[in-house]
Amino acid sequence: MSARKRISAEQRKQERKEVSFAVLRNVPSSPRKMRYVADMVRGMEVFKALGVLKFSNKEASAKVEKLLLSAIANWEQKNERKAETGELYIKTISVDEGATLKRLRPAPQGRGYRIRKRSNHVTIVVDTFKKEEQEQN
Template structure:
């Protein structure tokens, strides 16, 4: 590894230490369905987002709810205290495409149609709402 790459890798590593996040990989649902749930809670306060996810009818919402609880727990672990209501919000939530399993379904007249079983990766980053105000004081 060259010096330039090592320096930039160390900078990325240091930046990740200050951020609390959680990653869920290889979720067996299409990224399109997961993005619908992610768009519902993007930018919300975390406890409000948990309420929205709890009463959503989407199957993906249960997985995102569990991931959000993990992100909150990670934040609490890094800061050595419990999160209070109105303190944390979802800074970013991203849904990326994972691996696609390619399968065949039988079709009429001896043919076969391709079935694509998609998966996705979800990343949630949580942060404090008034972080800028705390740094100035």
Template sequence: MGVRKRQSAELRKEAQKTQAFAKLLNIPSSPRKMRLVADMVRGQEVFRALGILKFSNKEAAARVEKLLRSAIANWEAKNERKAENGELYISTIFVDPAPMLKRLRPAPQGRGYRIRKRANHVTLFVDTIDNNAKTKA
């Protein structure tokens, strides 16, 4: 690995030690469906987002709710205190495509239609609301 690449990787690792985040890998649903749920909660205060996810009728919402609870627990572990109401918000959430499973489905006249079983990865970062004000000022 080159020197520049190694230095940037070390900087990224140091930055992640201070940030609270959670990742969910290889979820067997399409990224498009998961992005609909991610867009509902992006930038929301965490307890409000939990309410939105709890009462959403999308299947992906239950997975994102569990991921958000994990990110909150990670923040509490790093800061050694409980999260209070109105203190945390979802600073970043993004959905990336995971490797696709390719299957064949029988079709008429001896043909086979390709079925693409999509999957996704979700990454969610939480941050304190007052931390956001410091960085913009």
């Protein structure tokens, strides 16, 4: 590895250590359905978002709720204290397309229709409100 690449890799590692996040990979639902749930909670305070997800009737909301709990736990682990109400918020939540399983369904007259079983990857980054206020001042 060249020196320049090593330096940028070390810089990325350092930035990643300061951020608390959680990643959920290969969720067997379409990215479009997951993005609908992600848009509901984007930018919200985490405990309010947990309430919204708990009472949503979307199947994807249960998976996002579990992932958000994991992100909160990761933040608590890094900061060595419990998160208080109103302290954390969802900084970014992104849904990316995962692998697609391709299947064939029999169709009339000897044809076959393709079925695409989509999957997705979800990433949640949580941060404190206070850090944002300090950067603005």
